Amino acid sequence: MKRSHFIGIDVHCQFCEIAVINAAGKVVQRERCATTIPALLAVLKTVPRPCSVVIEEGPMAGWLWRSLHVEVDSMVVSEPRRNRLIAKEGDKDDDLDAEKLAQLHRGGFIKEVHQVASPEQVVFKQLVALYHHRVLQRVREAHRITHLFRQHVVIIREKAYVAPEDRPALLARLPANGTLRKLFQWTWSTYNGLVRHEEKWRQRLVQMAQKVEIVRRLEELPGIGWIRAATLYVYLDAPGRFRSKEALWKYMGIGLERKHSGNGPELLGVPRRTHRLLKSTILGAAMSAIVQGNNPFADLHRRWLERGLSSKLARRNVARRLAATLWGLWKNSSAYHPDWVGVAGTASAAVKVSR
Numbered sequence: 479m480k481r482s483h484f485i486g487i488d489v490h491c492q493f494c495e496i497a498v499i500n501a502a503g504k505v506v507q508r509e510r511c512a513t514t515i516p517a518l519l520a521v522l523k524t525v526p527r528p529c530s531v532v533i534e535e536g537p538m539a540g541w542l543w544r545s546l547h548v549e550v551d552s553m554v555v556s557e558p559r560r561n562r563l564i565a566k567e568g569d570k571d572d573d574l575d576a577e578k579l580a581q582l583h584r585g586g587f588i589k590e591v592h593q594v595a596s597p598e599q600v601v602f603k604q605l606v607a608l609y610h611h612r613v614l615q616r617v618r619e620a621h622r623i624t625h626l627f628r629q630h631v632v633i634i635r636e637k638a639y640v641a642p643e644d645r646p647a648l649l650a651r652l653p654a655n656g657t658l659r660k661l662f663q664w665t666w667s668t669y670n671g672l673v674r675h676e677e678k679w680r681q682r683l684v685q686m687a688q689k690v691e692i693v694r695r696l697e698e699l700p701g702i703g704w705i706r707a708a709t710l711y712v713y714l715d716a717p718g719r720f721r722s723k724e725a726l727w728k729y730m731g732i733g734l735e736r737k738h739s740g741n742g743p744e745l746l747g748v749p750r751r752t753h754r755l756l757k758s759t760i761l762g763a764a765m766s767a768i769v770q771g772n773n774p775f776a777d778l779h780r781r782w783l784e785r786g787l788s789s790k791l792a793r794r795n796v797a798r799r800l801a802a803t804l805w806g807l808w809k810n811s812s813a814y815h816p817d818w819v820g821v822a823g824t825a826s827a828a829v830k831v832s833r
Contacts, residue, residue, distance in 0.1 A: 483529040485522070485550075486580030489513060489538055497576035498525050503584060505577055513538070515545045522550060532583040534558045535591045540600060543593045556582070557589040592719055602686060603712040609679040609705070610755060616672040623665050630658075639666065640673075683708060696804055698814050700775055701767030709759045710804065717809035723802045731757030732797045748794075764797035774819035775800060 483506070488495040491513060498507035507525065511517040522531070528551040533539055539555045547553040556579070582588055594600050620636040627634055632651050639645050645666065649659050687693045687708040696707035720726040727733030731752030737745045767775040775796050782792040799819065807814055 482551075483525050483527075484580045484584045485525060485529055485531045486576040486578070486583065487518075487531060487533045487542075488576040488579065489533055489536060489542065491538075494518065495576040496521055497580050498529075499577070499580045499584060501584070503581060508576075518542075518546060519549060522546070527551060530554070530583065532556055532579050532588060534579065539591070540593050544595065544597070554583065554588055555591045555593055557591050560587070560589040592715065594715055599712065599715065602690075602708075603715075605679075605683055605686060606708050606712045609676075609683050610709070612672070612676045612679045616669070616676050619665070619669045619672055623662070623669060626662065626665065627652075642666075642670075680705065687711075692808060695807060695814065699763075699767075699800065699804055700770055700773040701763035701765070701800065702804070703766075706759050706763050709755065713753065713756050714805075714808075717805055720805070723798075723805055726801055726805050727798055729753060729756070730760050730797075730801055732760060732794055732801065760797045760801050761793065764793050764800055767800065768793065768796060774816050778819070 482501050484499050486497045486499075493510055494513050494517075496507075496509040496511065497505055498509075500506050509521045511521050522529070531546065531550050531553040533542060533553075533555055535555050535558055543553060543555055594603060623639065624634060624636060627648070630652050632648065634648065639648055645662075649662060652658055652662070684704045687697075687704045690708075690711065693704070693707045693711050696702055696710060697704055702710070714726075720729065724733055728735070728749060729752070731749060731754070733749065734746045735749045737747070764775070767773055768779045770776065778799060779792050779796050782795055783789065787795070803814070803819060806812060
């Protein structure tokens with residue numbers, strides 16, 4: 479029976495450091511090659527099979543995984559934060575980083591990071607990420623303008639100057655200083671450009687989202703529009719990667735983590751380290767479903783409030799039920815059926831149908 483080899487690759491823009499260890503943990507090979515697929519494949523072919531490759535998550539990790547994982551027995555992209563405490567102990571250089579990465583993989587201490595397999599899906603995910611970045615840019619500029627007004631004791635929010643016709647009245651509330659008023663006009667010019675860019679990106683994203691069958695089905699759920707459906711689709715990517723709805727909830731930041739030590743009490747709380755965009759998306763969808771009313775999620779929210787739950791916990795419960803629903807209909811190629819939401823013994827509001 480052949481014994482496995484573990485290959486750690488420390489990836490840089492121009493070159494890669496490669497360390498190969500055997501099943502006993504002994505370094506049997508070290509290499510340095512250019513960060514190109516042909517050069518990496520040439521090195522990997524010199525390693526006896528079976529072999530397993532590990533790299534850390536980074537800007538080029540997805541490209542390397544899609545290009546190399548079919549050429550080896552297994553390939554893992556690892557979570558850098560999980561490796562940090564162990565891998566950064568003692569001396570550090572590129573050779574040692576590759577070796578420590580391979581040793582961690584051999585010991586089973588690696589936390590795998592999911593990678594998107596389809597190049598088309600990668601592009602769609604990048605479009606979604608860039609749209610949300612455009613939103614953040616517009617929000618930052620709006621906060622800057624609002625802060626400038628507050629420095630002159632004019633307390634307003636962004637909605638007060640979204641419409642250009644409302645801005646002269648706001649300028650009139652400022653001190654009579656020509657330079658100051660020009661300053662606000664310049665900032666509004668930047669703000670206007672960001673608003674236009676955000677709208678163009680939103681239109682492109684919705685056009686692409688409407689072509690994806692899964693996104694169209696997710697959009698049917700209360701509180702989930704095209705942007706939220708596309709965001710959930712690209713960042714969850716494959717429903718089968720989650721072993722249970724509880725695992726899905728933890729990944730989205732709405733599940734519970736248990737902490738217990740010695741004779742102390744057992745503590746339950748939501749995870750602090752989570753995917754912030756997914757968390758805000760599902761919580762926002764839950765709030766929208768509650769506000770819309772006339773849907774089973776709003777009814778569940780009302781019943782939880784009547785039982786004495788706080789509005790925050792009730793909204794999180796709605797988010798969990800909504801996440802379980804979309805996960806079930808996605809995983810089972812099912813159709814959303816409102817009558818099944820909240821029915822005891824069901825994991826989702828999905829009725830299996832042929833597709």
